[in-house]
């Protein structure tokens with residue numbers, strides 16, 4: 001008798017669980033789906049509002065002595081992002097592949113690979129503007145003479161303060177900012193950090209900063 005009762009109860013309990021889980025599992029699944037969709041939609045709205053890009057580019061490159069051992073390349077066509085030269089190439093490619101505008105604001109410009117990348121952009125019709133420190137006019141290794149010769153406008157300011165920025169903006173869409181001079185020596189013999197980002201709010205601040213300098217600086221070579 002007792003044995004029968006307990007098996008009946010067992011069955012009842014099992015039935016109950018099977019029945020309720022048959023309802024709750026799809027319910028949980030559906031609500032997950034709906035809530036998940038809602039959250040991802042809200043997140044996208046929020047990102048758009050805050051101008052936090054669903055990023056095309058968001059990279060922090062650490063160059064220099066720290067990663068020297070990883071680099072066994074001698075040319076400037078490396079695509080290994082673990083390698084110093086690969087990282088430099090990544091930046092150079094961004095510069096060369098600019099399509100509309102290229103705003104360069106860099107303390108000192110003497111690296112050939114970098115000067116050439118800027119010229120390449122200019123020659124294919126990109127509107128290039130260069131801001132550099134006034135010391136560039138006193139150093140024959142600076143690329144600014146070549147830039148001026150080629151018709152790229154360069155602006156500087158006579159001042160006791162250094163124009164110490166090292167950033168550039170590609171197509172008003174990508175900002176590259178860091179400690180690097182874009183002298184090869186600067187790139188590989190120091191510890192350097194370079195941030196590459198297409199986050200609109202960040203890019204906008206750099207473009208505004210560039211424009212401010214551009215308006216207040218002058219061409220001291222004409």
Ligand SMILES: *[C@@H]1O[C@H](CO)[C@@H](O)[C@H](O)[C@H]1NC(C)=O
Pocket residue numbers: 094097098099170171174
């Ligand atoms: C410029 O346009 C080309 C071709 O559409 C594209 O591959 C490249 O990524 C663009 N450059 C940048 C910096 O977005």
Ligand SMILES: *[C@@H]1O[C@H](CO)[C@@H](O)[C@H](O)[C@H]1NC(C)=O
Pocket residue numbers: 177178179180193194
């Ligand atoms: C640009 O990079 C340099 C070097 O890392 C850093 O000191 C500076 O704060 C950065 N500027 C901005 C506005 O992020």
Ligand SMILES: *[C@@H]1O[C@H](CO)[C@@H](O)[C@H](O)[C@H]1NC(C)=O
Pocket residue numbers: 107108179180181183185186187190
């Ligand atoms: C940038 O270049 C100048 C001139 O070559 C040099 O004096 C300075 O140390 C360099 N700075 C960095 C961070 O490489």
Ligand SMILES: [Zn+2]
Pocket residue numbers: 071072073078079080083084085086
């Ligand atoms: Zn390499």
